[in-house]
Amino acid sequence: MVQQSHSCEALVLRHTNYGEADIILTLFTAEYGLQQGFAKSARKSRKRFGAVLEPFTQAVFQWKLGRGSFWLLQDAELINSRFGLRDSLLRLALASYGVELVGLLLEEGQPHLHIFELLCSYLDYLAASGDETTARLLFELRLIYLLGYMPHLLHCSECLKIFDHEDIRFDAARGGSLCLACAGFTGAVVDLATIGSLARSLKVSHRQFEGFSFGQKTVHEATLIFKQVLELNLPRQPKSLKFLS
Numbered sequence: 001m002v003q004q005s006h007s008c009e010a011l012v013l014r015h016t017n018y019g020e021a022d023i024i025l026t027l028f029t030a031e032y033g034l035q036q037g038f039a040k041s042a043r044k045s046r047k048r049f050g051a052v053l054e055p056f057t058q059a060v061f062q063w064k065l066g067r068g069s070f071w072l073l074q075d076a077e078l079i080n081s082r083f084g085l086r087d088s089l090l091r092l093a094l095a096s097y098g099v100e101l102v103g104l105l106l107e108e109g110q111p112h113l114h115i116f117e118l119l120c121s122y123l124d125y126l127a128a129s130g131d132e133t134t135a136r137l138l139f140e141l142r143l144i145y146l147l148g149y150m151p152h153l154l155h156c157s158e159c160l161k162i163f164d165h166e167d168i169r170f171d172a173a174r175g176g177s178l179c180l181a182c183a184g185f186t187g188a189v190v191d192l193a194t195i196g197s198l199a200r201s202l203k204v205s206h207r208q209f210e211g212f213s214f215g216q217k218t219v220h221e222a223t224l225i226f227k228q229v230l231e232l233n234l235p236r237q238p239k240s241l242k243f244l245s
């Protein structure tokens with residue numbers, strides 16, 4: 001039986017050499033989520049795939065279904081190679097971090113159009129020399145939101161009191177923000193202005209990275225908040241995080 005050929009746009013998340021000449025790719029697509037692709041003899045013949053098999057590259061792939069759920073890659077047409085990421089070690093590390101988070105937090109084969117768009121926009125912004133701190137903050141915030149892991153922000157997670165101007169604490173394991181009465185002696189100190197800034201940042205498109213500016217305190221506290229939330233949900237610590245810190 002002749003296998004039907006399919007075609008679909010995908011982002012290369014990971015590239016692994018296999019055997020003598022083959023390459024296995026972890027691909028992320030809007031329609032089919034995360035997929036494993038097999039590029040036979042790709043290291044022998046550069047003609048067929050050229051540079052499209054590198055991480056962070058976006059291309060239209062032609063594929064047939066292989067054994068299990070593997071895609072047998074036939075051909076690819078480059079859309080965007082994001083060369084700008086290679087100019088800076090920090091940008092490359094942040095790109096690796098974004099890609100690794102998505103790989104760890106999404107199930108294989110689970111489509112998620114908005115997370116696909118978020119990751120592509122994040123990589124585009126970094127490749128175009130966007131501000132690294134803004135990129136990471138907005139990416140983590142939106143990824144947490146789109147995955148449904150968003151903690152309570154503007155009210156106390158336990159008594160539901162809406163914050164006005166008081167001191168607050170944050171504890172992801174207890175649901176998010178806490179008023180002092182509920183927090184007792186636990187939770188990290190966060191400013192209501194930080195919480196408000198994060199909540200406002202969620203009101204614009206998940207694809208927009210331009211036009212933001214976060215103060216040092218907001219960045220520091222947001223990092224603390226996202227670290228807690230991600231640690232609660234990640235199966236293991238991302239390898240790229242060690243390099244980043």
Ligand SMILES: [Zn+2]
Pocket residue numbers: 156157158159160161178179180181182183
């Ligand atoms: Zn409370």
